[in-house]
Amino acid sequence: KQEVTQIPAALSVPEGENLVLNCSFTDSAIYNLQWFRQDPGKGLTSLLLIQSSQREQTSGRLNASLDKSSGRSTLYIAASQPGDSATYLCAVPNFGNEKLTFGTGTRLTIIP
Amino acid sequence: NAGVTQTPKFQVLKTGQSMTLQCAQDMNHNSMYWYRQDPGMGLRLIYYSASEGTTDKGEVPNGYNVSRLNKREFSLRLESAAPSQTSVYFCASSSRGPDTQYFGPGTRLTVL
Numbered sequence: 001k002q003e004v005t006q007i008p009a010a011l012s013v014p015e016g017e018n019l020v021l022n023c024s025f026t027d028s029a030i031y032n033l034q035w036f037r038q039d040p041g042k043g044l045t046s047l048l049l050i051q052s053s054q055r056e057q058t059s060g061r062l063n064a065s066l067d068k069s070s071g072r073s074t075l076y077i078a079a080s081q082p083g084d085s086a087t088y089l090c091a092v093p094n095f096g097n098e099k100l101t102f103g104t105g106t107r108l109t110i111i112p
Numbered sequence: 113n114a115g116v117t118q119t120p121k122f123q124v125l126k127t128g129q130s131m132t133l134q135c136a137q138d139m140n141h142n143s144m145y146w147y148r149q150d151p152g153m154g155l156r157l158i159y160y161s162a163s164e165g166t167t168d169k170g171e172v173p174n175g176y177n178v179s180r181l182n183k184r185e186f187s188l189r190l191e192s193a194a195p196s197q198t199s200v201y202f203c204a205s206s207s208r209g210p211d212t213q214y215f216g217p218g219t220r221l222t223v224l
Contacts, residue, residue, distance in 0.1 A: 099157055
């Protein structure tokens with residue numbers, strides 16, 4: 001059974017710093033990996049989808065990397081802003097079927 | 113495009129009452145999903161539908177039923193609500209399983 005872990009559960013950093021969020025998964029036979037953002041009381045918004053054949057995917061100040069062999073992904077946020085404060089979740093589909101397995105998320109707070 | 117819409121946004125039920133959560137998407141997606149989100153547990157898949165006319169159980173299907181009414185709509189029914197079903201419920205859709213999932217804003221359900 002696929003298990004997805006995100007450590008730390010919460011992170012606070014001063015505005016302007018670069019930061020890295022971590023995601024690890026137990027079954028490396030994944031089709032892709034997705035990073036989502038969730039604001040308090042809201043639904044999830046997809047940030048990046050990185051295919052299993054890719055090593056990196058970039059969108060603006062966000063960069064996601066994927067290392068299938070080690071079962072790890074990182075989300076790098078450059079020049080953090082207070083508006084980046086949210087919970088970030090990663091998710092992987094179980095290979096060959098429809099289901100996404102989610103991590104429990106990292107709650108990020110950017111201190112002005 | 114409205115994306116994924118859910119009704120109601122909030123609901124309070126008494127133990128034993130029934131209700132149906134509604135979900136609709138206007139992106140012509142084949143796949144639709146129902147998740148519940150609980151503190152410390154992350155998102156867990158309740159049921160999903162890979163295409164119109166098909167439904168399958170997810171990780172936590174007990175106490176729930178679903179209907180894929182047509183390609184746009186996917187409803188979740190609680191026949192006899194229990195306090196353990198107090199949660200935030202999210203509907204999502206994707207063009208196909210492993211692709212980016214788009215989430216609705218959620219329904220906050222409290223069962224007393």
